[in-house]
Each structure stands twice: as C-alpha cells, then as structure tokens.
Amino acid sequence: MSNKNIRVRFAPSPTGPLHIGGVRTALYNFLFARKNGGKFILRIEDTDQTRFVPGAEDYIIEAFKWCGIEFDEGVTKGGDFGPYTQSERKAVYKQYADELITSGNAYYAFDTAEQLSEKRAAFEAEKKTFTYNAAERLNMGNSLSLPKEEVERLLESGTPYVIRFKMPENEQVVMNDLIRGKVEVNTSVLDDKILFKSDGMPTYHLANIIDDHLMEISHVIRGEEWLPSLPLHVLLYRALGWQEPEFAHLPLLLKPDGHGKLSKRDGDRLGFPVFPLQWKDPKTGELSSGYREEGYFPEAFVNMLALLGWNPGDERELFDMEALIEAFSIERVNKSGARFDAEKAKWFNHQYLIKKSNIELAEAFMPILKEHHVLADKEFVTQVIALVKERATFVKDLWDQSFFFFVRPEEYDTKAVKKRWKAASYQQMTELKELLLNTEPFTASHTEEVVKKWIEENEYGMGMVMNAFRLLIVGALKGPHLFDIIALLGQEETVERISNGLLTLGKKE
C-alpha cells in the first residue's frame, strides 16, 4: 500500500533519555508509516526551556539509530517542513495565538502564579474544584473581565501575561480515537488552558497542533496520557478552521511491580533497564543501564517492545523489522496497559542469539575473550560458539559456557570431585591418558568410538569414567558433549589436562 498523504511524527522533548514506552510509541509510528507508504517525522519539542537537558537530543537520535527506527524527515534529516525544532519556530506560534485572540477564541490573562494558587486553595477549602473556564474566568484578571483600557495599559506597560484558550461553555465534544472509538466529553469540565506562556513560548498544546497542521501530519499516534487533552486539541483545530488529523492513543507501559506507568525515575530499581541505551545524568553523574549495554540485540529489543500492546492476531512471535512492518496495523493495538516481563525479554534475546551465525557471534565474542586475556584464533572461536550458543542468552554468557575451551582448569569443582572422583578414577584416567595418546585421528567421532570400546571391554561403567574424564577436562560437571570438547582442544592439550588432573586430584584411597 502506498499513500503519500500519510504523515506521522514522534515528538519528544529533550528532557532526558527516552524510556522504552517512548521508544515503543516511536516504533508504532514508524511501523504505521512504513506499512502505509507514508512519512515518519522527528520533531523536537523544546518549548520548556527550563527543562532542557544537554545530550538528551543526541541520545534520542542515537537510540533510534540503534533500534533501526528510521526517520524520513526531521532534525538531522531535514525536509520541506522545517525547522523541526520548536524553539526555532518561535515566530510561527505567536501569529496563531494572535489569530485566536482576534477571532475571540483566546484572551490575555494577567493572573500571577500566586493568585492562581490562592484561588485554588480557597476553592479546595470549600471542597470545590476550581476550573478556570466560563464558570470563573470573569472573576479573574484577564482581558475578558477587565475594562478595555486597563487591558491596554497592562499590555503596554509590559506586565507579564499569558494567552488562554476560551473554552466554549457547555458544549459536548465528540471525538474519535482509532484504538478506543468514540470519546465524548463536555466542555464545562475543561479549563481555559494556557496556550502561550509569559516567556514568549507556546505551550505544548498550541505548538503541537500548529506544527502538526503545518507539517501536514495525518495521524497523531501518541501515549494514552494525552487522551485527556484531546478535546482541547480538537477544539483548537476547529477554532483555527483546520482539518483535524486522526488520533490514536496507545496504552501505557506499566511498572512490573506495584502500580502506575513506567517512568524514567524507575531507572534500575526494577532489575532491568528502562532505557534503550545507557544514560549518564549530566547533573548528578548517575548512571542508568540500557538494553544495548546489557547485551540485548536491537532486533530482540524491538521485537519484544512491538509485542507489548500489539499482536499480529496469529501465533507468531518472532518478527524482524520487515516482518513487523508487514504485519502491523493500528487496529490490532490493545486498549489496556501492559506490564513488561524481563524474563520474556531474555527469551527473545536467546531466540535471536541462536539464530545468528557462528561467525557473527564469534566476532562479537572476541572482545570479551580479550578482556579475559585470552588470545584465540577466530576460526577456533567460531567452532566453540557452535557448541555452546544454544546455552546462552547474551553474548557475554558465552564466556561462562566456554571458558574451559580457552583456559585449563586450575581447580576442580569440590562437589563434583566428591561425587565423581572415586578410588578407581586415578587408575582409569591414567589408562585413558595412554589410550588417547595413541588415538589417531583425534576427531570427536573417532575418540568417542575408541573410548567407549575401551570402557566396555574393561567394564568400567560409562558414568564412572565419563564424569571423571569431564572433571579433568572442564574442571566441573558441565559443558557440551565431551568428545566435541577434546576434539577442539586437540590431543596434546587433552592429555596434558588429564596429567594435570591426576597430579592435582591424586589417588583416592
């Protein structure tokens, strides 16, 4: 399907790292755009200058790059609808705010923050809810309640003011949400939201609808936390005489423990990352872990995230980006919030790890080997990977599963020794050493054949011999098929390990 008129956007504010809920929102936007042959835009919403965090924007861009979520337009990418950073569009917003005032849909308000909070406190004391709208606006200090001359005087004298939306009185607003269907609300419970702040910047509400309109956004796909302000946004489109886009409000990602939506503050408290990439708070220096640094593959991360709140309707679970694009539809997004399961995330990573080629994994494993001061040939590492990859969830797990291929055991697992190093072991292993010394070729299948035959002929007992043998080679009772291990280690190393073991463990009386 191709539809040039489909345009969606992801519009984060650069106040810190993006958490996985934000990544999912972006992902759904991206999938929707690709699926429908539309465009995906990245816009930075930095209208709150006090909350700017250095590095946040770069973080966001890098995170999407890692995930494989690509933008068609936006910051760093350019396009015909720029600039894509709201602070650079400052001049645009004022003119529409003025237009709303002229058309009678907005007004100037001079109330100070103190006056406002006093008013709220007074209402609360009487157990009433203060709503700055038709019910109370005439009791406040604004261009609707004050005489015209007074308003002009205040404006000219440079008194700080904001511009508020004049919420219609007692009007039923009917809206449609692609995920939830019809949503209705009466304007009497809505307030005259501030559209333009006294610092000369628009608020989110004004800026986002102006930009969405100017950038010709066709579908606004965002988090459910925006649903309560949907009526305001719809009314703004109507006041400006603009065609409103379609809306879809995504269910929230919930904290796996307790309650509430997942937030940036959850950091590492839950035992898993909430951020795609590691983040270092520039102020406190505090470090929060990221999926990338934890060892997740971006494909696994994206796959896991995509299935949190959406499903294809059949029983498939493994999707690469291309398959996600093919299968995605906004109609199949769930309504209810999803708690995310760290165990399932690991399972996804395991699935992607075993799908990767041995060579690819070997390359990823080489730096880890280096950290352990192991110098190994890539060809050898690749063969090792083939034997152990099914046991690993992360590339870093490979070390625990394969270290004995690279370093000789220096000590032997105490429990295993107790259980498997018996009176006859010393003699049997000594014989085995001689046997292997004279076995050619030293392949897995041939050594296996020879050793098994020797065990049978001497009636030594398979479990008895093999466990002791494994103990000497690995240092513990674990690991892949023993004959595969010794074939990779080679005859010389195998024999030496047996000799060392005999020396260390000695005879047991």
Added chain:
RNA sequence: GGUCCGUUCGUCUAGUCAGGUCAGGACGCCAGGUUUUCAUCCUGGUAACACGGGUUCGAAUCCCGUACGGACUACCA
C-alpha cells in the same frame, strides 16, 4: 475530589465488532523423557473470562450497575 480510559492464566496475549469448540498460544513455573554432566531440546502439567444483574435456548462476547486499576487535572511535555 473531578474528568476520561481500562479490566481474559503470575506476565504478554488470542477469542469480543458479526453470542454457540473442554477459553487457544507464548514466557515463567512444575513433572517426565533424552544425555557421560550441566544446559539446550522434546513431551506433559499448572493456571484466567473482576463482581452483580439483565437480554437470550445459549454470554468471555450484547446492555446496565458495582468494584478495582490507571491516566490527566502546571505559565511540563
């Protein structure tokens, strides 16, 4: 408090729009099997329609109510 949104196994979910298979799958967990060990793997099992009414021959599904959960309620986004 007010407004809005939501509610199927412990978790993610299918099934709900067009009422009618022992409510299906996956993760986890448990058991068994395979194996020289551990892990993997295979097989099996565990476990849910929030509650109460109504409509109907029949309700997870439609309607009403209740409860619970969540979001929002800033000159933040």
